[in-house]
Amino acid sequence: MHVPEELICLILAQVYRENPFFPPDYSTLLSCALVNSQWRGPAQTLLFRRVTLEAASAFGQFADTTKNRALLTHVRTLAIALESPVTTLVSILGHCPQLYELSISARGLFSLGPQGISRIAAVVRDASISVRSLHLIDASVQSPVLYELLDLFPTVEFLFLGVEIASAPPASAPASFHLYELTLQRTPSSEVLAWLLSTSGTSLRILELRDLPSPNTYLDLATCCPHLQSLRLMRYNSHSGAILRQCTNLLELVLLNVPMFTALRELPLTLEHFEVAIQTYTASVDLGLVISAVNSLPRLRILTFIGDSEQIPLLQSTCDAKHVTLHATPRKLWIKDDPIKTTRFPRRQSVSNFYLMNSRT
Known part of the structure; x- marks a missing residue:
């Protein structure tokens, strides 16, 4: 029996987003991907859409070895814990050219460092990556990692800050991004907030x-x-x-x-x-x-x-x-x-x- 692709997508959408506050039903999506070729594509799109913090390392190994590169183009959201060196992040970025949202935990890393910044910048340039949404969910209050990430991804329009930022903005690197949405879990100092909004005075539409x-x-x-x-x-x-x-x-x-x-x-x-x-x-x-x-x-x-x-x-x-x-x-x-x-x-x-x-x- 032939089922229109639009109907398949509606069914899978219900499986994926039955409750937006809980993880998708990946077991059911995986079963749907095994039904036949007609179901496989839409199901795989949802299966590979988000890489969670817990799965980032295993996904990096999978991305390095898989022959089905098309699967990696489905990835839109990546959550990852930064470590030194930034090898896992660099590897995953190089495999996911359509990455849209990046969620970072930098608890174990104070700074990306010159070498880390150079490696990330090279893969972002070579893969033409344009991250639009950045979540900094964990970092040292004195860490410059926020400024380093925003310099690497000037295309960011949605910014979530889940930590207090006490380090001063870089005087030599003015903001080059234009925010559409800003979510602040902790209200930063006037100096930090002024820098974050210095180029977003007329572009910011949503503030939380x-x-x-x-x-x-x-x-x-x-x-x-x-x-x-x-x-x-x-x-x-x-x-x-x-x-x-x-x-x-x-x-x-x-x-x-x-x-x-x-x-x-x-x-x-x-x-x-x-x-x-x-x-x-x-x-x-x-x-x-x-x-x-x-x-x-x-x-x-x-x-x-x-x-x-x-x-x-x-x-x-x-x-x-x-x-x-x-x-x-x-x-x-x-x-x-x-x-x-x-x-x-x-x-x-x-x-x-x-x-x-x-x-x-």
Whole structure:
């Protein structure tokens, strides 16, 4: 029986992304790849899409020996722990010309060093690699590895910093990248933040702050804020409010919990998507702020509420009266989006996003 390839892709997409917060069902994908030649290609595309931190070393050995080089062109995301020398990273980069996203743990390596930088630069040049998304998930606070990586991959547009950065930016190497999205798990110093945004004042569209901003952060972001389309705040205080008030063209606002001790002043009237993720399990939460937002925002299309189900009926009636779509779920999880550009929020989580992750475009 012939099954249209479009239907096969839909089936495999469900297997791959049944829950975006958990690993794909690789066992089922592997079985699908063995069905016949019609199923093999779409299944292999998903099987080889992501190389995890735990599998990086074994994958490097596989990449060095396999005769089926086409499989390696499916790799879009690589997570790897850097060690000295950087042989494994260099080897994998040389085999994966379509690499889009690079996730780095540099706990055991302070610096790439001149020789490591030279080797990586050579393979990036020879394989024409254009990494668009960079995650630095672990590193010494004094390490210069962030600046070294950004110098090696000036095509980065999506940057996630999971560590505190205390080392000063290189005075001799100005930023050459243009960020579209910046996620900060720790708010860096004004000096570091100014360097990161020095060439992204008008290109940054999505900003996520997981730490409390400092009193000067809103000044550091002053150039970027009018161009932001999405602001995600895990913690809210008066300094967060100062940042929000500068975002005059915001389309999406995401908050972790409803502010209880700091007033959330007038929201930008441009908002089309408002998301609130309630993480409190015991204390009752006053949703008056959320209801007020639905009633006051003229362009609001979607309200996303992550919280207890008994609070949903009140929100539903408010949204119905304003013709606003309510997306509600009790799962208390923070958003995790694919690193793709968009003009409409929220970004849809779909395997179709993978086709946009092409480093050549």
